[in-house]
Amino acid sequence: LTPSPVIPKSSAKSYACQRRTPLKHHNLLLTEALELLSENAELGENEGRSVAFRRAAAILKTLPQAVQRMEDLQGLPCLGDHSLRVIKEMLEYGSSQEVESTRHSEQYQALKALTGIFGVGVKTAERWFRGGLRCPSDVAKSEERLNSAQQAGVLYHEDLSQRVSRAEADAIGQIVERAVQEVLPGAQITLTGGFRRGKETGHDVDFLITHPEEGKEEGLMPKVIQWLETQGVLLYQKTTRNSYLESKDGPSRPPHNMDRFERCFSIFKLDRSTGEGGPLAQAPGGEVGGCEGRAPGSELEPQHCSTGWKAVRVDLVVSPYSQFGFALLGWTGSKLFERELRRWAGKEKNMSLSSHALYDNSQRRYLRASTEEEIFSHLGLEYIPPCDRNA
Ligand code: DGT
Ligand code: MG
DSSP: OOOOTTSOGGGGOSSGGGSOBOSSOSOHHHHHHHHHHHHHHHHTTOHHHHHHHHHHHHHHHTOSSOOOSGGGGTTOSSOOHHHHHHHHHHHHHSSOHHHHHHHHOHHHHHHHHHHTSTTOOHHHHHHHHHTTOOSHHHHHHSOOOOOHHHHHHHHTHHHHTSOEEHHHHHHHHHHHHHHHHHHSTTOEEEEOHHHHTTOSEESSEEEEEEOSSTTTTTTHHHHHHHHHHHTTOEEEEEEEEOHHHHHHSTTOOOOTTGGGOEEEEEEEEEETTTSSBSOTTOOTTSOBTTBTTOOTTTOOSOOOOSSSEEEEEEEEEEOOGGGHHHHHHHHHOOHHHHHHHHHHHHHHHSEEEOSSOEEETTTTEEOOOSSHHHHHHHTTOOOOOGGGBOO
């Protein structure tokens, strides 16, 4: 079969990191359907199936026009039998039975609602579901023991389930910038995640922090957190070593200075009127932003505050300057794009890519890079700018 003329050459490439995937595309109905099936598989802990549907959706995002007939798909990679069946049904009838029955199933809706709580993963959600819980307010009323992240997740659920706007992300950026400059002048912060890819809203705001003098960034995170705490900006924070990398980034030998790489999951209190962080003169533990009874840990009845301030999820990552390019590439996403980069590196180049380094298994050495462009070049890939990494 010869590829359909509507299919650009780049769409025929099978790794998402070889293609340009813009934010806005022409096949939203199809990609939403496939992504719902992907999400459902993820909630059922079927990772292989979840990735297969996500790859299928991603290929459709690269097409320059809407798919109208099955022939339009000729020559495209990443479309398995199951995805093709769903697409065919949607093209013929306008919807897919499997997608609609999944969308309306109690299990999908409950697991989605429960994992939508900050601090709750698939395993916990599944256990709660079996115990009869269906939504955040069920959790709040239940006798379940919650860890501190989950307590914050339930308490601020109303706010955290709202999308974060670009203006709010920028306002938070100014607060983080101020915190960082206070504790380490010359440090640099970069907005990463979906906002760097051009998204207009996000579920959180992601920042990468570094300092041009290698080593200066050591110990920075606790100081930034402490400054933010004293200003009354933080509703919740937990700082961790980034163990995700050790477990998920495969065979790569961790760089020796791995332990300097820190991540903070936090919830900021963003002033709605000024876009500034919550009342700077506020004494910790006092009444907050005009919303009484909202001290974490006191009362788990979910509360929301329509005026005053908004709770916003913020992720902070500190990287040594020598790893900045890798960290920037690794934290910009999308998640599928990241996954595909690592798969390409491993399968096609015999290399191991992480958010810290690129290791060439054949040459048995690390390949240095200070920019994303250099990393793409080491990987033998055409450079894809952040706005086209929306796979
Ligand atoms: P959003 O926030 O829903 O609008 O979408 P994103 O793309 O900002 O997703 P998010 O915030 O979950 O993560 C930002 C990027 O950071 C994501 O595309 C991949 C990367 N990332 C997330 N979690 C981890 C992690 O634990 N380790 C590493 N290395 N990267 C991560
Ligand atoms: Mg994000």
